[in-house]
Amino acid sequence: MAWNEPGKGDRDPWSGGGDQPPDLDEVFKRAKERLSSLFGGGGSGGSSSSGGSGSILWIVGALALGWTIIDSPYVIKEGQRGVVLRFGEHVDTMQPGFNLAWPRPISRVYRVDVSQVRSTEDQAQMLTRDENIVNLDFAIQFRVKDAYQFLFRVRDPEMTVLQASESSIRQIVGTSDMDYVLRDGRAQIAADSLQLLQDLLDFYEAGVEIVGFNLQDVRPPTQVKEAFDDAIKAREDEERYKNEAQAYANGEIPVARGHGARIRQEAEGYKASVIARAEGEAQRFDLLREQYALAPDVTRQRLFLETIESVLDGSSKVLLDVDGSGNLTYLPLDKIMSSEGRTIPSGPQRGESTTMSQSGLDSVRDSSRRQREGRG
Numbered sequence: 001m002a003w004n005e006p007g008k009g010d011r012d013p014w015s016g017g018g019d020q021p022p023d024l025d026e027v028f029k030r031a032k033e034r035l036s037s038l039f040g041g042g043g044s045g046g047s048s049s050s051g052g053s054g055s056i057l058w059i060v061g062a063l064a065l066g067w068t069i070i071d072s073p074y075v076i077k078e079g080q081r082g083v084v085l086r087f088g089e090h091v092d093t094m095q096p097g098f099n100l101a102w103p104r105p106i107s108r109v110y111r112v113d114v115s116q117v118r119s120t121e122d123q124a125q126m127l128t129r130d131e132n133i134v135n136l137d138f139a140i141q142f143r144v145k146d147a148y149q150f151l152f153r154v155r156d157p158e159m160t161v162l163q164a165s166e167s168s169i170r171q172i173v174g175t176s177d178m179d180y181v182l183r184d185g186r187a188q189i190a191a192d193s194l195q196l197l198q199d200l201l202d203f204y205e206a207g208v209e210i211v212g213f214n215l216q217d218v219r220p221p222t223q224v225k226e227a228f229d230d231a232i233k234a235r236e237d238e239e240r241y242k243n244e245a246q247a248y249a250n251g252e253i254p255v256a257r258g259h260g261a262r263i264r265q266e267a268e269g270y271k272a273s274v275i276a277r278a279e280g281e282a283q284r285f286d287l288l289r290e291q292y293a294l295a296p297d298v299t300r301q302r303l304f305l306e307t308i309e310s311v312l313d314g315s316s317k318v319l320l321d322v323d324g325s326g327n328l329t330y331l332p333l334d335k336i337m338s339s340e341g342r343t344i345p346s347g348p349q350r351g352e353s354t355t356m357s358q359s360g361l362d363s364v365r366d367s368s369r370r371q372r373e374g375r376g
Helices: 024-038 046-071 147-152 157-174 178-184 186-204 222-294 296-311 333-339 358-375
Strands: 073-076 080-086 089-094 097-100 107-113 118-127 133-144 208-219 318-321 328-331
Touching: 073 080, 080 147, 089 147, 107 147, 118 157, 133 157, 133 178, 133 186, 157 186, 157 208, 178 186, 178 208, 186 208, 222 296
Parallel strands: none
Antiparallel strands: 073 097, 080 089, 080 107, 118 133, 133 208, 318 328
């Protein structure tokens, strides 16, 4: 308002009266009264203050009930677990389904996926028992076994698994030779490392289950790779030669066994024939001895003639010795046989026998008998 307003004279704008605005205390008082009337208060003084406090309590209670209804239910999905903390203390682990808990900030629920398979990889240089160095690349697969332990027992579960796995495999490799680690022992080393790692994590209460431990690569250091490749080639050649030798042996041994069996059978047959022939000769000799005991002269003469006959059986010439003369009688049996239609070769061949007719043999025997009678 201007100091010198026309028609009203000079007036001081800071003085009261007229159109002066209300005092600030009055404004605050009116606002307080309206707020009290809003919460159900009436009148003034003590009754108004008591009604306002009761209304505030009802409003706070309604808000708390609504918050409890909204924040208490929890739906845990399949494959999850809910870790419940009440004032920071673990009181329960929720299973899949509908669950209830005190609302925040009284309780807090942490959901943990226990079905997911987590993995981590690492590589390291390790010293073997025979003081050689090998480079190993390995991978670990794991999942949550205990949700509470996984969240609160260790600070970094994945790092704990990685460090524990390196410690486990280092212990196994440190008790094995380099050749075993690089060639035949990879599967067994992985299995032993998995078992040792699981025991170590259970001791730490990490809440982790190891589902896989794989040695992806095992190799010597690059500084000795060429020498190692030569050693590997030599071992491969050794195995190849062994396989070739085994194949040759598998082919030769059955043949040799068959040949040996045939020789044994032939020997058994020869043995049986020799024994049978010897037994037959012995029986024949026994029979001959009995005849000789009965008629010595006749038996002796018969044996002599049979022997001479067997000796000269293959000859085409017969020589007769006549007592009292120095001449030998020659019988041309070949010509005699030729006149009868049989041809006798001039001399027998080894292994061959010459036959003559019964008449020629009779004539030879007659001539021999006549000569013996003339000598007599």
